[in-house]
Amino acid sequence: MCPDRVAQLRQETVDMFYHGFDNYMHIAFPEDELRPVSCTPLTRDPLNPRNVALNDVLGNYSLTLIDSLSTLAILASAPPDDRNTGPKALADFQAGVAALVEQYGDGRHGRSGQGLRTRGFDVDSKVQVFETVIRGVGGLLSAHLFAVGDLPIAGYDPRRNGNDLEQNPIIWPRGFKYDGQLLRLALDLAQRLLPAFYTQTGMPYPRVNLRHGIPFYLNSPLHENISLHPNGEEGFPEITETCSAGAGSLVLEFTVLSRLTGDPRFEQAAKRAFWAVWSRRSNIGLIGAGVDAEAGHWIGGFSGIGAGIDSFFEYALKTHILLSGHDLPNRTMPNPAPYGSQLDPNSLYTPLTDEDNSADAFLEAWHHAHAAIKRHLYSDVHHPHYINAHISTGSPQAYWIDSLGAYYSGLLALAGELDEAIGTHLLYTALWTRYSALPERWSVRDGHVEGGLGWWPGRPEFIESTYHIYRATKDPWYLYSGEMVLKDVRRRCWTKCGWSGLQDVRTGEKSDRMESFFLGETAKYLYLLFDSDHPLNKLDAPYVFTTEGHPLIIPRKTGQPKARKKAVEKGVLPYYDEKYTNSCPVPPKLPPLSGSATAARPDFYHAASLIRLHHIPNIHAISNQEMSTVALEKSVAYAMKPRSNHTIFPWTLPPTMLPPNGMCAAMRQQHTSVIEFPTNTQHSVGNTFSLMFGGHNLVRMGSEGIAISSLNGLKITLVLEEPPDYIERAWRVSSIGHLALGRDEKVFITRDVLAEMSDPLFHRIRDSVSVDILLQTEIPPPPRETPTNFTASDSKAQGEVQSNVDMAGSSRSSNIFSSFLQQITSVLREPASTFAPEPAQKPEYEYTELAAILPAGLGAAPLPDVREAPNPVTGVNIESLTWGHVYFADQACRAKLPDAAAKAHQVIVMRRGGCSFSEKLSNIPSFAPNRNALQLVIIVSEDKEDESEGNSWGLNFIRPLLDELQKTPAGILRHNPIAMVMVGGGDKTYRALEQAKSLGLRRRYHVESQGLAIGNLVVL
Known part of the structure; x- marks a missing residue:
């Protein structure tokens, strides 16, 4: 954009601000707000104190003036022009400060602290703490920092003799002496908010009365x-x-x-x-x-x-x-x-x-x-945007975006997340292009204003992000975005005494109110966008804009407790993580011809498509350089005819900025698959789930996922996930019926439910790498004086066994699986009338699963064909599992084991280390296979951190390798190789195996659809 055009837009922004500010000062001061349509002051609603939409903000303390002071200070740095913009704004800034002091005093406790209206902010107004801080306290502090020169104003040099401002005030024209009045008023206002912070949580109450505090919050420790x-x-x-x-x-x-x-x-x-x-x-x-x-x-x-x-x-x-x-x-x-x-x-x-x-x-x-936002709220389907999700599960809850969310792109730019910032900002640019404003809510899914919330009260968030991204990229695209906002506001929101908001962006109906943030933020960010040489835009210091658009900085010369420096260096280390952005990226290189890297993006039109711009008539066709190209003999009516062409956005963008040979990449569409199960072929299995789910197919297991007791009549939607979210391409269950799932939620289903399934779209596959070893441990009988029914105090043994699961390193012994088992167990044991206790003489057992991994290599043998151990969640209390005779051989490296170890024991347990796996197996004597002889060797490994990566089985060790065929102690090849598995957990697992009464084997399964695994479906 040429410099002259930018200067013209800058001057139009100044005119826009002053049209609102001058009318406010003329009509409303010292009231709080201005009705620009009816041209009357807007004050609190005395007849309805609970009208929080109005009263939360208005406090009867000249809010708009306070909110506008920092904008005046910024306009005071305007470059020289024939309208004397800079000096006028500086004079108005100083006059505004003087007017505030006249009305509210100078913040002292003596006579000078009494203003014409009140002493400080001693007014009987219940206000919202948040709005009062960001508008009132923030506005006063920012204006103070400009007044004393800690924030720059071009040509303004507040010379002082000494650091004591009260003793050496700054002399302004007309005899006003600035000695920190705004800072003292900010302190007075903030002290009136402190009662709200008297809570048990440390979070402030939402409201406070500026005179009386919080008499209406009776549970506060203050009362x-x-x-x-x-x-x-x-x-x-x-x-x-x-x-x-x-x-x-x-x-x-x-x-x-x-x-x-x-x-x-x-x-x-x-x-x-x-x-x-x-x-x-x-x-x-x-x-x-x-x-x-x-x-x-x-x-x-x-x-x-x-x-x-x-x-x-x-x-x-x-x-x-x-x-x-x-x-x-x-x-x-x-x-x-x-x-x-x-x-x-x-x-x-x-x-x-x-x-x-x-x-x-x-x-x-x-x-x-x-x-967390990028993981659970960010969606790049069609075009990047953010959804609303459940706080605990991440499951989608709503598919609308709101105008307040437009700030996030600018925040991302400040954080160095530039590509994400540019992509998400495109969506709001297209939305503004469609409506010439941003509706409060817009449905991404339905393509229209959400729930009738179509107002735009002059919010600054979109232009705020436009400003920050332009400062990071210097791409002229964002100047045209700002021009679009400025032109649309001037066209739709002008009234004879200020600027109204829009009650409905679709119809253009105006609202009878001018918000203070329109002057304090919207006009400010527009001006700074068009003034690249402004002192703030070149200030090399850690200053920030508050959420109300007030610049703040901590001056270097104030309160730096040097005695604490050593504690800082010792106690607080800089935060660093390779996964996070810790430095600012290089902005995209501007193309030589079009001059805009944003307009040259391959996903440029994706945002327009998501907003449905191509379905909307282009009301700006005549404004977009078309008049000059229309032949003189054609009527103006023809030139003004709406065109169904909104592919150029923002609508002020000249076509010359679009690459002449540009191409649009294919929009990312989510590959989905829907599986519907018939209503008469699947039934709940056993009494466990029918009791647990009360006859229903589904239950939400807190934030951990969904448990399915039956596929009867269910409809499951799968989405295809690509790396790096998944190790390899896999399906993810995204919804079950109308119940949406979060990205990290799991779906739990028992193998019994899948036992009879034979469907190419949904079938179980036995895991060839990992299994579970089930331990049966006898529960000590309770003391005689203790009731036999289960109570909360009986959970100690259960917790100890559960710790064995955790230390075994199983992916299915994670918090998700543990919680799942515990919830089911609690249902099984309560109420006592449903599950009557067994006779006292009959023992009861606990069951624990240990994750085990099978070896690879020439010496690997298949697992024995034994009956699968029962599911521990069913509350089974059988006499014994498959194997009841276990031999413990320690490392088994020194010599041949006794013959009885293999002939009279079904399982041999060894510790890892001392020799190779093949050598351990070679020390097992020869034996004739039978059901009472050796069938399985379990190797117990210590969990090692250096072996915990590169493992897709969720186990804390690598897969063992048997690199040679199995041999007997005599060196002869075994005719019947011995099956081996390895578990983790070290000594704790070894002791748990020693305490077990019997052992069983549970094979693992996963579910595949169309040749790909369903990654978040866990088969129990």
Whole structure:
């Protein structure tokens, strides 16, 4: 894009901002908001205090002015022009600061602290903690940093004599002296929010009254000795539900406030709230949207990147950036203590560790959060986008994207995940091109606005990401994206007294409200996009934009406790993992002709296809350089005729930027297969599952997966997975009926259910490499005074046996399988009336499975053809398994074993090591095969870390090799080679085998469809 065109867009952005700001100052100040359609002030709803959509944000403290100050400071660095933009913006910034001080005082406790409206923020308004922090506290802090020169304004040099700002104020025009009034007001506002942090969890309550605190949260530790009305304020119990974003996105503002004032309360409270949310992430690394600030549990099971969660991820990464290069914070109150310091919620908790306070800890949280998102929420089918999934299982729950999620592409660019950022941003660009705005929710699956949520209140997230990706790539594509946004906003949202939002992006209906973030963020990011030479765009320092778009930085000259440096170096190590991005990548090289690497991407049209642009008339055809190409004799009406051609997006992009010989790669389609089982051929097997599932085919085993008791009438959908997700190409069960599964969820099914299956699309295959050895161990009889029915206290023996399973290294002895067995066992044993105890004189047994691997090589022999041991989940209590006579030979390397070892024992157990496997077998004497003679040799191996990789059987050792044919002690080839298996676990497994009453063999199976294994289906 030519420089003159960029300068014109920059000036149009300035005009857009001032059209909203000047009208606000003229009509609304000192009110909070502006109705741009009706041109009247917008205030809180006094008749309905529970109208949180309005009252959560508005606090009757000139919110829009505070939100706009940092934008004015940024516009003050505008390059010289004939409209005097820069000096005007600086004067307006200084006048805005003076107006705030006049209305609310200077933040002191004396006479000067009383403003025309109130003393500080002493107003009777219940506000949302999150919105007040990001808009109010953040806006005041950012404006303060610009005022004192810690954030740059071109041509503005706030010269001071000495470091004491109050003693040496900055002299502004018209006699105003800036001595830190905004910082003191930010401190006053933040102190009024501290009562919300008095919770049992460390996460703040969602709301607080700026004058009265939290009298409506009666369970707070703040009210332990106070008797209040049980219904709280206004006669209604106050909800305690907050969100991950609201609780965890306070660190940037509160950390800067603590570092600037020396008051540690805010930084520690905000960090503790962040870690309280993060510590509640699910076992697959996802966090939910809603969380109860009192009880600490998730409300609802959804996880995503958008509403309710968005800025939590943002603050994880940006806190790392903000703290980079700084020492650990001071965590003791200054002397003398500041006013109001007796209110300190941190006194309720154990102090945060050095690691919790470090920059690297937040980087680690970001890395793991992004990894979980990429694993469970990211979908590259058709075109990259993010779904909403269940927090614990990762199973898809909804297939819509929301406009708030548009921020994530910009965050990825900051994190160095540039390719993912560019790909996902294309989707939002196509969506904006379709609607000339972003609807609140749009269904990827259905191709239309989701649930009627079609409004766009002027949100900045899409232009924010456009700005960050442009800064990372310098690709002119993003300038045209910004131009598209600017033109569409000017065309659709203009009113005579400001800028409205859109109530419905489809119809163009306006909403009677101008949000403060439109001036504080949307206009700001548009301006910075079109001003590459702005001082902020060239600032080489760890500054960040908050989630409300306010630039923040920790000045180097403030509070660096050098005495703590040694503790930092010793206690907190930099986080590093080869799997994560730890450096910024080189941006794509711009092509020489078209000039846009984004437009030249082979998946360029995939986003347009997913948004269905090719089905939508192009209302911008006349705007896209068509008028000049229309012959003069053709009517304007013909030129304005909508064209069914939306392949060029954003719609401001000139065709010359598209590669003339460009080709579009084939869209990635998921290869699926659907198997439907008849309703009359499969039945539940045995009493176990009919009791467990209550006659149903399926049961969800917590977050571990789905158990199937019968294939009767089921419909299973398979998707084809490719490496690196799977070791080799394999199917994955993605849904059973209408029940969707997460990427890592497993499907459990017993081999009994598959016994009679004969279907080329779904048939079981015996594993030729691994088996399970079943141990039968007698349970000691309970003391006479103890009831014979099973209770929770009887689980000790079960836990000990289970530990043998775990230490054996079996993939089926993982937490998933262990939990599955335990849940089934609990069903089998309770209630006692269903499973009556056996007579006291008859012993009871525990059963444990050990994973075993078969050898390879010339000396390998097939397993004996014996009856398969029963399934331990069925609660069987038989007298004995297949083999009851076991000989323990230690390493069996020194000499020939006794003849009775082979003739009178069915199994020989040996320890690994001392000699080769072939030598161990050669020390077994000759014997005549019979059912009471030797049938199996079990080698017990120690688990070794260096042998745990490259193994697809889930066993913690490599497959043994018998590299020569089996021989007798006399060196003669055996006519009947001995079958051998190897188990892990070392001494613990060896002792467990010694304690076993009998042993059995259970062969493993997997299920294949069309020649490929079903990777997440586990046959029990």
